[in-house]
Amino acid sequence: MARLYLPLPLAAGSELELPADTAAHARALRLQPGAPVTLFNGAGGEHPSTVSAVERRRVTVQVGPHEPVERELPVAVQLLQAVGKGERMDTAVEKATELGVxxxxxxxxxxxxxRLxxxxxxxxxxxxQAVAASACEQCGRNRLPAxxxxxxxxxxxAQAAPYPLRLTLDPxxxxxxxxxxxxxxxxxxIGPEGGLTPAELEAAERQGFRRVRSGARTxxxxxxxxxALAAVGLAAGEL
Structure with a gap:
């Protein structure tokens, strides 16, 4: 079943016109009137719904009842990801979302x-944020990562301080x-393409991060x- 993220209030029984970008996505999925579609707004749970009409520029849906379905990790996980160049950061955001960060x-x-x-x-x-929303549509999450x-x-x-266990990779x-x-x-x-510097690794240790290795390969x-996120998910009992 197609899933669409709508950052809007979703009221069961209402008819809703999709925003332009979401409507274009629905048309790309070739959704037709009567087709089932799951809507979620990132606040938790989802609404099994139905496409009401598909026009050239408008798509409307009949919002179904709220179902309190969650597909989150059993523990909170924060990823401090060094900004990568090109598509590498997009890949990190997408996969981190799929893995439940x-x-x-x-x-x-x-x-x-x-440089930003x-x-x-x-x-x-x-x-x-748009990459994460798309990943949530694909993987079934109903809550977007912050x-x-x-x-x-x-x-x-300071943002990492609330997490009791703090890890950083060091070969x-x-x-x-x-x-x-x-x-x-x-x-x-997680460091950048060239890795964290020795000074940064020492600073991380002073902030309670433990250095761990992820194998013999860089x-x-x-x-x-x-x-790293897969290992955390495994330890949390999800995998």
């Missing part, structure tokens, strides 16, 4: 190639990721995020 904090590190002024940072954040404003790494420590670390992920609320720090930044 609760909160994503884009961080700017010493080796981060991408305030205007560009706001634009990229909106783009990442995506923070891009921030220098030193400014992100030279002795403890393994699989043996360290503990099944509770967890913050994971992973790309977007791959490292997937591996």
């Amino acid at each position: 609760t909160e994503l904090v884009p961080v700017l590190t010493e080796r981060t190639v991408v 002024d305030a205007k560009r940072a706001a634009k990229r954040r909106r783009h990442w 995506i923070a404003e891009p921030t220098p790494l030193a400014g992100a420590w 030279e670390a002795a403890p393994s990721l699989g043996a360290t992920a503990g099944g509770g609320a967890t913050a994971v720090l 992973l790309r930044t977007e791959t490292a995020a997937v591996v």
